[in-house]
Amino acid sequence: MDIGFVGLGNMGRGMVQALLRAGHRVVVWNRTPERADELVALGAVRAATPFEAAEVGVVFTMLADDAATEAAVAGPHGILAGLPHDGIHVAASTLSVRYSAELAERHRTRHQHYVAAPVFGRPDAAAQGALRLVIGGAPAAIERLQPAFSALGQQQFVIGERPEQAHAVKLAGNFLILSMVELLGEAFVLVEKAGVPRERFFEVAAAVFSSPLVERYGRTLLERRFAPPGFRLALGLKDIRLALDLAEATATPLPIADLIRQHALEAVATGKADRDFAALLEVIEAHAGIGHA
Numbered sequence: 001m002d003i004g005f006v007g008l009g010n011m012g013r014g015m016v017q018a019l020l021r022a023g024h025r026v027v028v029w030n031r032t033p034e035r036a037d038e039l040v041a042l043g044a045v046r047a048a049t050p051f052e053a054a055e056v057g058v059v060f061t062m063l064a065d066d067a068a069t070e071a072a073v074a075g076p077h078g079i080l081a082g083l084p085h086d087g088i089h090v091a092a093s094t095l096s097v098r099y100s101a102e103l104a105e106r107h108r109t110r111h112q113h114y115v116a117a118p119v120f121g122r123p124d125a126a127a128q129g130a131l132r133l134v135i136g137g138a139p140a141a142i143e144r145l146q147p148a149f150s151a152l153g154q155q156q157f158v159i160g161e162r163p164e165q166a167h168a169v170k171l172a173g174n175f176l177i178l179s180m181v182e183l184l185g186e187a188f189v190l191v192e193k194a195g196v197p198r199e200r201f202f203e204v205a206a207a208v209f210s211s212p213l214v215e216r217y218g219r220t221l222l223e224r225r226f227a228p229p230g231f232r233l234a235l236g237l238k239d240i241r242l243a244l245d246l247a248e249a250t251a252t253p254l255p256i257a258d259l260i261r262q263h264a265l266e267a268v269a270t271g272k273a274d275r276d277f278a279a280l281l282e283v284i285e286a287h288a289g290i291g292h293a
């Protein structure tokens with residue numbers, strides 16, 4: 001398949017590697033062009049603008065947020081202008097529900113398709129083609145994307161025809177992940193203050209509450225793997241804000257998200273924006289008077 005790919009950050013670079021490995025021809029664009037060098041060496045083709053990547057007919061975006069996506073979508077060099085009639089824009093980033101719905105409408109008026117396919121999985125899963133894709137869009141467009149989706153993911157969940165609902169599911173999922181980091185962090189601090197080594201508690205928690213979330217994030221917190229970031233704290237703050245926006249729009253109280261937002265803001269204020277989201281632990285520790293940082 002010929003695929004355009006816009007956004008070569010931690011996730012995008014891995015996803016392009018998986019697409020190339022599956023034999024697809026991938027035309028890539030990134031704001032900071034040097035980030036494409038390694039992929040071009042692997043066989044990707046460099047585009048000069050998002051327009052050129054979209055001209056291919058199917059274009060993925062894996063950009064930081066709504067604003068970054070809009071910067072690549074709009075204008076004379078953007079995706080809306082470059083995508084042919086019947087072309088498909090696949091938004092794989094975690095976007096707001098409102099913006100995702102708006103994108104669907106803008107593509108529709110241009111006789112283009114828009115599919116939301118936000119993903120679960122870290123950059124290593126992206127590079128291995130082992131993401132989990134949460135998909136919303138027209139069934140015919142989703143069918144056309146199968147060669148790309150099967151190269152990227154180990155599992156697909158089609159939520160329905162409204163793309164923005166896939167983004168709602170992704171935001172609710174990230175709310176769970178971020179809450180788990182907060183909860184594990186608080187529990188680690190609690191046992192430590194009671195004189196119990198965190199490792200001992202983790203052994204119990206991993207057995208009793210066995211789940212990939214507890215295992216993965218518990219270990220990340222224990223080993224203080226905050227850099228280089230798999231998932232930047234700034235992006236976690238963005239996701240919790242998007243979940244709170246959706247909560248407000250749907251009149252859904254989300255008190256734990258309020259707390260995590262404040263902790264994440266505090267982490268950003270103390271210079272941790274580009275560390276992994278697990279660095280939230282340092283905020284929790286500071287509140288408890290523990291200094292591991």
Ligand SMILES: NC(=O)c1ccc[n+]([C@@H]2O[C@H](COP(=O)([O-])OP(=O)(O)OC[C@H]3O[C@@H](n4cnc5c(N)ncnc54)[C@H](OP(=O)(O)O)[C@@H]3O)[C@@H](O)[C@H]2O)c1
Pocket residue numbers: 007008009010011012030031032035062063064065067068069071072092093094095119120121122123230231232235239
């Ligand atoms: N990391 C994870 O574990 C993970 C997992 C699932 C989903 N996600 C979601 O996937 C998306 C990408 O995440 P990531 O970890 O790959 O992020 P990242 O490493 O921070 O990369 C962000 C990408 O967005 C681009 N960008 C930012 N602002 C821009 C602008 N104004 N105009 C054009 N491009 C801009 C960056 O370009 P430059 O290279 O020029 O800065 C880069 O390509 C996010 O929505 C994130 O929430 C992440």
